[in-house]
Amino acid sequence: MGSLASERTVVGWAARDATGHLSPYTYTVRQTGSEDVVVKVLYCGICHTDIHQAKNHLGASKYPMVPGHEVVGEVVEVGPEVTKHSVGDVVGVGVIVGCCRECRPCKANIEQYCNKRIWSYNDVYTDGRPTQGGFASTMVVDQKFVVKIPAGLAPEQAAPLLCAGVTVYSPLKHFGLTAPGLRGGILGLGGVGHMGVKVAKAMGHHVTVISSSSKKRAEAMDHLGADAYLVSSDADAMAAAADSLDYIIDTVPVHHPMEPYLALLKLDGKHVLLGVIGEPLSFVSPMVMLGRKSITGSFIGSVDEAEEVLKFCVDKGLTSQIEVVKMGYVNEALERLERNDVRYRFVVDVAGSNIEEAAAEAPSN
Numbered sequence: 447m448g449s450l451a452s453e454r455t456v457v458g459w460a461a462r463d464a465t466g467h468l469s470p471y472t473y474t475v476r477q478t479g480s481e482d483v484v485v486k487v488l489y490c491g492i493c494h495t496d497i498h499q500a501k502n503h504l505g506a507s508k509y510p511m512v513p514g515h516e517v518v519g520e521v522v523e524v525g526p527e528v529t530k531h532s533v534g535d536v537v538g539v540g541v542i543v544g545c546c547r548e549c550r551p552c553k554a555n556i557e558q559y560c561n562k563r564i565w566s567y568n569d570v571y572t573d574g575r576p577t578q579g580g581f582a583s584t585m586v587v588d589q590k591f592v593v594k595i596p597a598g599l600a601p602e603q604a605a606p607l608l609c610a611g612v613t614v615y616s617p618l619k620h621f622g623l624t625a626p627g628l629r630g631g632i633l634g635l636g637g638v639g640h641m642g643v644k645v646a647k648a649m650g651h652h653v654t655v656i657s658s659s660s661k662k663r664a665e666a667m668d669h670l671g672a673d674a675y676l677v678s679s680d681a682d683a684m685a686a687a688a689d690s691l692d693y694i695i696d697t698v699p700v701h702h703p704m705e706p707y708l709a710l711l712k713l714d715g716k717h718v719l720l721g722v723i724g725e726p727l728s729f730v731s732p733m734v735m736l737g738r739k740s741i742t743g744s745f746i747g748s749v750d751e752a753e754e755v756l757k758f759c760v761d762k763g764l765t766s767q768i769e770v771v772k773m774g775y776v777n778e779a780l781e782r783l784e785r786n787d788v789r790y791r792f793v794v795d796v797a798g799s800n801i802e803e804a805a806a807e808a809p810s811n
């Protein structure tokens with residue numbers, strides 16, 4: 447361990463099949479390349495995408511799979527050409543760990559849209575090895591995809607910003623939805639949605655949460671600072687809110703009708719799809735024509751935007767609302783996330799879970 451010449455043994459928690467159940471898994475990662483940063487994982491958030499991937503909702507999952515893409519860790523080694531980071535830095539890693547660097551998105555520093563992007567897990571790295579994510583003792587990551595966690599943010603608080611936070615920040619910026627006074631809707635108040643409320647409020651927007659139940663009403667209004675709360679099955683309240691929103695950030699992770707939400711948008715309103723849904727969504731064309739509305743989507747954010755959202759949160763005093771758990775609780779946490787029972791993001795205390803020692807004592811896999 448620790449030598450530039452030797453392979454590095456890592457313990458992670460992997461899904462072995464589409465049950466999505468995670469258990470300890472020992473594997474090796476590449477030698478530290480010249481531009482690689484070796485990250486000792488401290489914390490890793492649990493995103494709903496981890497469920498989609500671990501349970502093969504998209505039909506492309508490969509096992510064993512160590513999920514986790516909201517990673518905060520400490521730099522323990524750097525390759526000789528690394529200039530961005532030093533040993534001891536607290537850093538973050540998100541969804542993407544590689545790109546071609548030559549295509550239009552790469553040249554425009556929106557490398558998340560590179561068609562040759564390499565995902566932080568359930569993908570294959572340039573050396574032919576499977577990529578494995580942050581529910582693990584260590585990750586080796588090219589410096590380009592490693593961001594510094596600014597002073598003033600606790601590492602466990604920073605973890606959800608690396609996916610949930612940047613995923614809402616990026617479309618608000620890209621679609622010109624940052625001006626104070628805009629009226630925004632956040633559809634689905636989970637990990638991504640709660641960051642949507644916080645970021646949009648910090649931009650000075652009037653924020654309406656649109657939820658499947660009234661269970662989160664008090665928390666949304668009193669703790670997250672939402673201005674209004676709609677239950678999507680309340681037809682009268684939905685009708686009263688028609689034609690009132692400049693945008694909707696849609697984080698629902700399952701198939702849902704579009705028309706009740708399109709009706710909430712004003713002229714030129716934008717419906718931004720963020721949820722990963724493998725079935726066709728539908729609407730009739732007048733729903734968008736008679737109001738020049740747009741239905742669009744957005745995928746995480748760039749490395750630059752990840753750095754920006756981290757700074758934005760420090761500057762605005764924003765934190766994520768998290769429940770910190772140990773790795774031994776990860777399967778319960780995944781089940782609770784799937785049944786919509788978390789306020790609002792689980793973060794696994796990886797370093798505090800002694801996963802290497804626990805795996806050494808367990809029967810080998």
Ligand SMILES: NC(=O)C1=CN([C@@H]2O[C@H](COP(=O)(O)OP(=O)(O)OC[C@H]3O[C@@H](n4cnc5c(N)ncnc54)[C@H](OP(=O)(O)O)[C@@H]3O)[C@@H](O)[C@H]2O)C=CC1
Nearest residue numbers: 494495634635636637638657658698699720721722745746
């Ligand atoms: N585009 C991108 O780059 C990214 C996409 N994602 C995707 O966004 C989606 C949301 O992720 P995340 O916020 O982590 O997920 P969460 O599970 O934390 O939140 C989803 C929310 O959607 C609402 N919801 C409505 N119906 C359901 C249902 N049947 N099951 C579960 N939730 C439901 C719930 O809010 P309520 O109780 O208010 O109804 C729930 O809290 C996922 O599909 C994820 O893969 C995530 C990150 C980045």
Ligand SMILES: O=C/C=C/c1ccc(O)c(O)c1
Nearest residue numbers: 493495504541609722745746
């Ligand atoms: O959570 C981050 C990843 C989101 C994501 C978006 C689209 C897609 O096809 C995925 O597999 C994941």
Ligand SMILES: [Zn+2]
Nearest residue numbers: 493495609610
């Ligand atoms: Zn995510």
Ligand SMILES: [Zn+2]
Nearest residue numbers: 546549552560
């Ligand atoms: Zn590219």
